[in-house]
Amino acid sequence: MTPPTVYEPERWSRRALGPIFGLACLVATSSGVVVLSILLGAVVAAVVKGSPGGSAFAMLRHLMSSFQSVDPELAGFKAGLAGSLWLLGLVTVFAIPVGVGAAVFLEEYAPPGRLRRIVQLNIANLAGVPSIVYGILGLALFVRAFGMKRMALGPTLWAGGLTLGLLILPVIVIATQEALRTVPGSLRQAAMALGASRWQVVRDHVLPSAMPGILTGVILALSRAIGETAPLLMVGAAGAILRLPRGPSSRYTALPVEIYNYAKEPDPRFQGVAAGGILLLLALLLTMNATAIVIRNRYARSSRG
Amino acid sequence: MVFLLGCAAITVLTTAGIVVVLGAESVHFFRASGESPVDFVFGTKLEPEAVPPRFGILPLIWGTLMIALGSSVIALPVGLLSAIYLSEYAPRGVRSVLKPTLELLAGIPTIVYGYLALLLVTPALKAVLEPLGFQVETFNALSACVVVGIMIIPMVSSLSEDVLSAVPRGLREAGYGLGATKFEVSTRIVLPAGLSGVVSSFILAISRAIGETMAVVLAAGSRPQLTLNPLTSVETMTAYIVAVTGGEAAAGSPEYLSLFAVGMALFLITLGLNVISGFILRRYRESYQ
Numbered sequence: 209m210t211p212p213t214v215y216e217p218e219r220w221s222r223r224a225l226g227p228i229f230g231l232a233c234l235v236a237t238s239s240g241v242v243v244l245s246i247l248l249g250a251v252v253a254a255v256v257k258g259s260p261g262g263s264a265f266a267m268l269r270h271l272m273s274s275f276q277s278v279d280p281e282l283a284g285f286k287a288g289l290a291g292s293l294w295l296l297g298l299v300t301v302f303a304i305p306v307g308v309g310a311a312v313f314l315e316e317y318a319p320p321g322r323l324r325r326i327v328q329l330n331i332a333n334l335a336g337v338p339s340i341v342y343g344i345l346g347l348a349l350f351v352r353a354f355g356m357k358r359m360a361l362g363p364t365l366w367a368g369g370l371t372l373g374l375l376i377l378p379v380i381v382i383a384t385q386e387a388l389r390t391v392p393g394s395l396r397q398a399a400m401a402l403g404a405s406r407w408q409v410v411r412d413h414v415l416p417s418a419m420p421g422i423l424t425g426v427i428l429a430l431s432r433a434i435g436e437t438a439p440l441l442m443v444g445a446a447g448a449i450l451r452l453p454r455g456p457s458s459r460y461t462a463l464p465v466e467i468y469n470y471a472k473e474p475d476p477r478f479q480g481v482a483a484g485g486i487l488l489l490l491a492l493l494l495t496m497n498a499t500a501i502v503i504r505n506r507y508a509r510s511s512r513g
Numbered sequence: 514m515v516f517l518l519g520c521a522a523i524t525v526l527t528t529a530g531i532v533v534v535l536g537a538e539s540v541h542f543f544r545a546s547g548e549s550p551v552d553f554v555f556g557t558k559l560e561p562e563a564v565p566p567r568f569g570i571l572p573l574i575w576g577t578l579m580i581a582l583g584s585s586v587i588a589l590p591v592g593l594l595s596a597i598y599l600s601e602y603a604p605r606g607v608r609s610v611l612k613p614t615l616e617l618l619a620g621i622p623t624i625v626y627g628y629l630a631l632l633l634v635t636p637a638l639k640a641v642l643e644p645l646g647f648q649v650e651t652f653n654a655l656s657a658c659v660v661v662g663i664m665i666i667p668m669v670s671s672l673s674e675d676v677l678s679a680v681p682r683g684l685r686e687a688g689y690g691l692g693a694t695k696f697e698v699s700t701r702i703v704l705p706a707g708l709s710g711v712v713s714s715f716i717l718a719i720s721r722a723i724g725e726t727m728a729v730v731l732a733a734g735s736r737p738q739l740t741l742n743p744l745t746s747v748e749t750m751t752a753y754i755v756a757v758t759g760g761e762a763a764a765g766s767p768e769y770l771s772l773f774a775v776g777m778a779l780f781l782i783t784l785g786l787n788v789i790s791g792f793i794l795r796r797y798r799e800s801y802q
Contacts, residue, residue: 222696223694225694225696233594233595234602235594236592237594237599240615240618243618244614244617250632250633309516310523327524332787333784334528336784337724338751338779339724339726340755340779341783343754344773344776345527345531348773349534354537377523377524407514434622435620437622437726437727438623438755442755442758464727467628468727471628479631490625493620
């Protein structure tokens with residue numbers, strides 16, 4: 209037996225290190241909350257400071273109803289908001305069917321083996337590709353179609369929507385796959401035992417019970433698309449657009465792109481304008497995230513009862 | 514069934530598209546500019562508008578590395594500590610508040626961080642460093658490092674926390690049974706057991722910092738230079754790509770084509786890091802029954 213005195217010299221440091229380390233961990237974690245509050249506080253302060261008469265709501269209303277301008281008094285985000293909503297619609301139409309389809313294929317149809325492994329690995333890697341690389345892809349493929357004039361879409365909403373669609377495709381596939389994996393195998397077996405075809409099983413049983421999970425993932429993916437700036441700069445949303453898009457083949461600009469244009473203006477009065485745009489963008493994102501959370505909670509309740 | 518197969522095929526075609534587009538246009542670039550790939554990567558002069566133009570992207574690689582390293586210095590320790598806190602220390606109630614907050618932070622668009630760098634971080638750096646005699650430029654690398662670092666913290670902490678939480682309880686309890694303190698269990702048992710996941714989350718975060726565009730464009734500016742001074746402007750690969758698209762370069766000119774070659778380099782670097790990260794996660798994962 210070692211005598212207990214051997215432990216004496218280290219006992220103090222062992223006792224003291226724990227709380228110090230725990231405190232360091234707590235400080236590190238709460239830095240997230242601090243950053244979030246500073247961020248919101250700074251943006252709101254910039255809006256209030258920049259608004260004439262100090263009314264932030266009047267300022268936001270003004271920003272929503274006026275077009276891009278070189279005069280900070282007149283500048284707004286009307287075209288960008290419209291463009292972003294158009295993009296949101298187009299991305300929804302392109303990316304959701306393809307993403308969900310690919311996930312259903314991987315989870316429900318593909319036989320385990322090399323093909324499935326390759327597709328899976330490919331999706332994981334696509335999810336890590338920087339967004340600007342998608343912008344380059346969209347520029348060469350959709351906007352210019354390798355110089356083939358007749359196929360090229362030009363800097364239109366089509367090109368922007370397709371580019372963003374490809375960008376969030378891996379996110380949708382991965383989220384949908386996770387939702388499909390939570391559907392118990394017994395459900396599939398029961399349906400098959402009653403003579404349902406594989407497609408009937410997927411359509412009538414697996415997809416409906418995975419739907420809340422899929423919806424949550426899809427909304428989060430769409431909110432990523434709404435905030436993306438770099439790929440849109442590449443595919444031509446950069447210019448000052450002074451009218452609303454009339455259809456998917458018109459030129460456009462997007463909310464984050466306009467924020468970027470205002471933020472890089474040296475005139476400090478544009479800071480308030482950019483901050484107002486950021487508030488609009490964050491409000492849009494918050495609405496989408498809240499929808500996702502509501503769907504998730506409703507599902508959690510219904511699956512219990 | 515055919516439709517579903519088609520959907521899966523689109524994801525593979527996307528990768529093929531990226532490789533073909535970047536590859537083909539990079540070959541065009543090297544033909545049109547007469548630059549050799551070695552000079553391209555190691556050349557120290559980036560003067561696309563000079564006569565004759567010079568395309569050495571070493572300053573871009575250097576700027577990118579500087580931002581990536583600087584932001585890692587901030588994000589990796591903070592992210593790891595907060596992962597340890599969330600998985601080992603946090604009481605349930607605290608955790609249920611902090612986790613969604615971190616998720617919310619991860620969902621904030623990068624343009625917002627870029628704006629924040631201009632509005633807050635750079636003025637703060639000026640206020641602190643200029644009285645000490647340092648010259649701080651309006652666009653500087655340090656400001657970009659700070660915001661990119663803040664941006665990738667949630668990524669490090671949430672990925673690391675997943676792995677740390679997956680370490681089985683039994684290991685921790687064996688540690689406590691031998692008289693270890695909470696600190697010792699956290700740092701000598703849980704952390705080594707989850708090390709592969711932690712390292713792979715570090716690499717993913719660095720790769721994300723390398724590919725980050727908007728925050729860097731707004732904060733770090735666009736002066737390609739080889740410098741050790743983080744208070745001056747640098748240009749990253751992503752910022753160069755944005756600058757070329759926003760500039761006057763005619764389609765098909767060497768300057769325009771160079772954006773594809775730089776994109777190729779960026780794609781290869783991030784892909785390499787992502788593959789290494791996945792490999793570490795799979796190869797060195799401790800598996801428990």
